[in-house]
Amino acid sequence: MKFAGAYSLHNGQAEWERRELSDWLTDLFEAPSITIGAGCTGKIRAHISNELSSGGWSNQVRIDPNFDLTVTGRHRDLAFQIQTGNISRAIYDLMKLQYLFQQRKIGAAALAVPTKAAGLLIASNVASVERVWNEVQLFDRIITLPLLVVGFE
Incomplete structure (x- = not known):
């Protein structure tokens, strides 16, 4: 697995850089031992979880105490979400991140998803x-949080 690129919405890149975590974020995906293909999502998620923990991030953080809805990780005023499943789940992830931003629990976020080519290797x-x-x-007028959409393959 490797980092493929990132897209910035509402100054998302600048917010990660300001917190000096931009390079750390892209380095999460530099894992040559993980081969993208069918059945790889467990290895990807385990790798991300380990990297988040070693970086001081909380894992599987509830967005609200009354609901069993989580984001992959949270650190200070940043949230991180990875999605290796169906496209509808990624849109749902964006709703969770936007909720955290509107509740003033985060100041920026990143959503990581595979490239189209990598996604085709994982599943349909x-x-x-x-x-x-x-x-x-x-x-972009509904999703207003500073966001980085990160691609990996």
């Missing part, structure tokens, strides 16, 4: 960075 109808980025731009 997997979220892709290209599709998520196109749709995020369409809804």
